[in-house]
Amino acid sequence: MVPRSLLQFSGYNPGMAVDPALLHQFKLYRGLSEATLRDLAQVAVLKKMRKGQKLWRHGEIAEGYYSVVSGLAKSFRESPDGREQILCLMGPGHQIGAMSVLSESPTPCHSAVLESGEFLFFPRAAFKDVVRTHHDLALQLLTGLASQCHVLANRIEDLSLHHAEERLGGYLLSLPVKSSNDSGNPQVRLPVSKTTLASMLGLSRETLSRTFAGLQHRHMITTDGRLIDLLDIEALQQLEGQAAEAFSP
Numbered sequence: 001m002v003p004r005s006l007l008q009f010s011g012y013n014p015g016m017a018v019d020p021a022l023l024h025q026f027k028l029y030r031g032l033s034e035a036t037l038r039d040l041a042q043v044a045v046l047k048k049m050r051k052g053q054k055l056w057r058h059g060e061i062a063e064g065y066y067s068v069v070s071g072l073a074k075s076f077r078e079s080p081d082g083r084e085q086i087l088c089l090m091g092p093g094h095q096i097g098a099m100s101v102l103s104e105s106p107t108p109c110h111s112a113v114l115e116s117g118e119f120l121f122f123p124r125a126a127f128k129d130v131v132r133t134h135h136d137l138a139l140q141l142l143t144g145l146a147s148q149c150h151v152l153a154n155r156i157e158d159l160s161l162h163h164a165e166e167r168l169g170g171y172l173l174s175l176p177v178k179s180s181n182d183s184g185n186p187q188v189r190l191p192v193s194k195t196t197l198a199s200m201l202g203l204s205r206e207t208l209s210r211t212f213a214g215l216q217h218r219h220m221i222t223t224d225g226r227l228i229d230l231l232d233i234e235a236l237q238q239l240e241g242q243a244a245e246a247f248s249p
Contacts, residue, residue, distance in 0.1 A: 018044045018120065026067055026093050028144045036134040043126035049073075049119050055096060055111040062107055064123040065097035071117015072191065075109045076199070086200040089114070089192065099145055101127065114192065164211045167201045169239030172221065172228060181229050190226040 020041040023029040029037065049055075049071060056062050058077065066073070073090045087109055090096050100107045101124050113119075131138050175188035190197060198208040215221045220236055222229045230236060 018046050022046075022069070022120070025069075026095075028067070028095060028140055032136050032140060033134070036130070036137050039130050039134065040122075040127075040137065043122060043130060045121045045123070047119050047121050049113045049117060051113055051116045053113045055113070056107050058108070058110050059106045061104060062097045062100045062124065064121050064127065065095060065101045067120040067122070068092050068094050068096065069118040069120060071113060071119065072115035073111060073119075074114045074196075075111045077109050084199050085202065086196065089200065091191070092117075095144065098141060099148070102131075102141070114196065164201070164203055164207055165214060166239045167203070168208070168211050168215065169220075169236045171197070171201065172230065173233075173236055175228075186230045186233070188228050188230065190228065193226075 018041050020034070020037040023032075023037050023041060023044075029040065032040070044067075046069070055066060055073065068090050070092055073096055075087045075090070075096070077085050077087065079085070096111055097107065101122075104124070131141065172188060175190070177186040178189050179187045181187055192200070194208060194212075195205055198205045201208065203211070212221075212223060215236075216223065218232075218235070220230075220232045222231060
């Protein structure tokens with residue numbers, strides 16, 4: 001049964017409830033009771049989001065948080081001269097803004113859609129009522145937030161301590177293998193443009209180009225647009241350091 005406070009929330013419409021089965025594709029929601037999933041699905045709104053659409057701006061109070069069904073989003077900061085530093089990418093199965101919603105504190109960065117797709121939106125007041133009612137959801141959120149803190153700690157370490165080749169090598173090894181080339185070498189595909197990748201790795205576009213060229217010159221990779229052949233996994237692993245986990249989208 002949906003808590004009465006949810007029925008009174010102005011943004012809640014029982015006719016717009018999504019199928020609870022949709023939540024099973026999210027790691028955060030796996031293991032929750034059927035009752036929790038049902039109430040969580042009843043406050044969710046499935047939205048089609050277009051590329052470039054802002055989820056919120058730095059310093060705003062988020063009206064809710066998002067779970068990515070399809071598409072891609074980015075969280076980023078901007079320097080006074082307009083340069084963009086991508087903090088993280090969120091693809092299918094990831095959440096955006098849960099920490100800010102729970103704390104009701106100003107958002108620490110901008111967030112926008114990088115690739116169009118479908119996002120589940122959970123209005124703040126209704127979502128917090130579900131958390132108060134279902135303690136298994138509260139425990140899952142704590143686990144998810146701890147995992148995000150771990151990833152961000154690795155991200156900070158990578159930007160502070162690793163060179164450009166280490167950052168790029170770790171990122172390439174974090175990507176899922178899509179296929180193999182004629183020689184049997186694994187192939188990966190960049191999910192974002194090289195301009196976006198440069199921002200995410202904390203590099204200039206020119207430095208990223210030189211780094212790709214350097215890895216090719218040392219016969220570690222070959223490139224064809226976004227398709228990358230990994231020729232020397234062992235050498236890339238030596239570059240990887242501790243950075244690969246921080247860049248998983």
